[in-house]
Amino acid sequence: MASIYKHADENTFKTWFLMSFFFVFIIVVGWLFSYIYGDSFILVFAVLISFIMSITSYWFSDKIVLSMSGAMPIKKSDNPELYRIVENLSITAGLPLPKIYIINERQLNAFATGRDKNHAVVAVTSGLLEKLNKVELEGVIAHELSHIGNKDMLLSTVIVIFAGIIALLSDFFLRMSFWGGRRDNDDNRAGALLMLLGILASILAPIAATLIKLAISRKREFLADADGALLTRYPEGLASALEKIDADVTPMRKAAHPATAHLFIDSPFNDRQHQNWFVKIFSTHPPVEERIKALRDMQV
Numbered sequence: 001m002a003s004i005y006k007h008a009d010e011n012t013f014k015t016w017f018l019m020s021f022f023f024v025f026i027i028v029v030g031w032l033f034s035y036i037y038g039d040s041f042i043l044v045f046a047v048l049i050s051f052i053m054s055i056t057s058y059w060f061s062d063k064i065v066l067s068m069s070g071a072m073p074i075k076k077s078d079n080p081e082l083y084r085i086v087e088n089l090s091i092t093a094g095l096p097l098p099k100i101y102i103i104n105e106r107q108l109n110a111f112a113t114g115r116d117k118n119h120a121v122v123a124v125t126s127g128l129l130e131k132l133n134k135v136e137l138e139g140v141i142a143h144e145l146s147h148i149g150n151k152d153m154l155l156s157t158v159i160v161i162f163a164g165i166i167a168l169l170s171d172f173f174l175r176m177s178f179w180g181g182r183r184d185n186d187d188n189r190a191g192a193l194l195m196l197l198g199i200l201a202s203i204l205a206p207i208a209a210t211l212i213k214l215a216i217s218r219k220r221e222f223l224a225d226a227d228g229a230l231l232t233r234y235p236e237g238l239a240s241a242l243e244k245i246d247a248d249v250t251p252m253r254k255a256a257h258p259a260t261a262h263l264f265i266d267s268p269f270n271d272r273q274h275q276n277w278f279v280k281i282f283s284t285h286p287p288v289e290e291r292i293k294a295l296r297d298m299q300v
Contacts, residue, residue, distance in 0.1 A: 069257075069260065106125070109125045111265065112145070127250060150224065222291065225294065245266045
């Protein structure tokens with residue numbers, strides 16, 4: 001099995017690759033519409049918005065996520081057992097101690113966020129702390145620390161940022177398609193074809209970006225499960241925790257948002273995402289029973 005360091009290196013490469021791909025894609029779409037409308041400012045606008053949103057979201061993504069979830073920081077005196085578990089596993093993983101937050105929700109869930117291992121956060125719900133035993137809680141924390149060590153947070157943040165940018169720009173371009181103000185040669189076949197391509201790009205781009213985001217998110221969950229189990233040397237702890245999390249039907253009232261659902265160890269919307277292939281491709285997480293089976297098939 002690949003090491004946590006290999007996964008981290010792969011994610012760094014994928015991050016730069018995705019950033020380059022999305023930037024090129026945005027430039028191409030921006031050029032297409034700037035040509036259709038005969039206005040070079042459209043291309044400048046697309047690139048400028050992409051750059052500004054990328055930088056801003058990268059530096060402030062953790063604060064945005066924590067604010068959306070209503071998570072509150074704790075000190076060691078607030079929950080010594082949780083603090084010791086995170087501290088001990090961080091030492092084992094060779095990671096700096098992340099900040100620890102608690103989400104006041106009864107649902108069993110947790111997530112990690114932050115732009116890198118030196119600015120990382122682990123957040124758990126109060127329900128998780130109440131209903132999991134120590135071994136199960138260690139499994140969950142090890143899973144989240146694996147996300148940090150694998151640099152999944154950076155990859156996930158970049159994907160979410162660019163998927164959002166593409167959705168925003170596509171909506172902008174699609175609206176422009178119906179506003180008029182086209183080039184004089186719009187009536188010829190080339191102009192009509194370009195307009196059709198622009199509209200198709202505006203419709204299909206957000207769907208493609210979302211599918212890429214979800215597919216990568218599901219794969220990262222399997223890898224974090226495996227690395228978390230290797231970290232504790234006890235896969236059954238995380239497998240048992242996932243069984244309890246999957247069986248929990250408590251709704252998450254305030255902290256659940258579609259934009260951040262992929263960050264949690266399991267979907268905060270309590271949807272049973274293993275019903276059929278169509279539902280599966282639009283799910284943020286792989287089916288829990290598949291994750292549990294993979295863990296119990298592990299030999300550590």
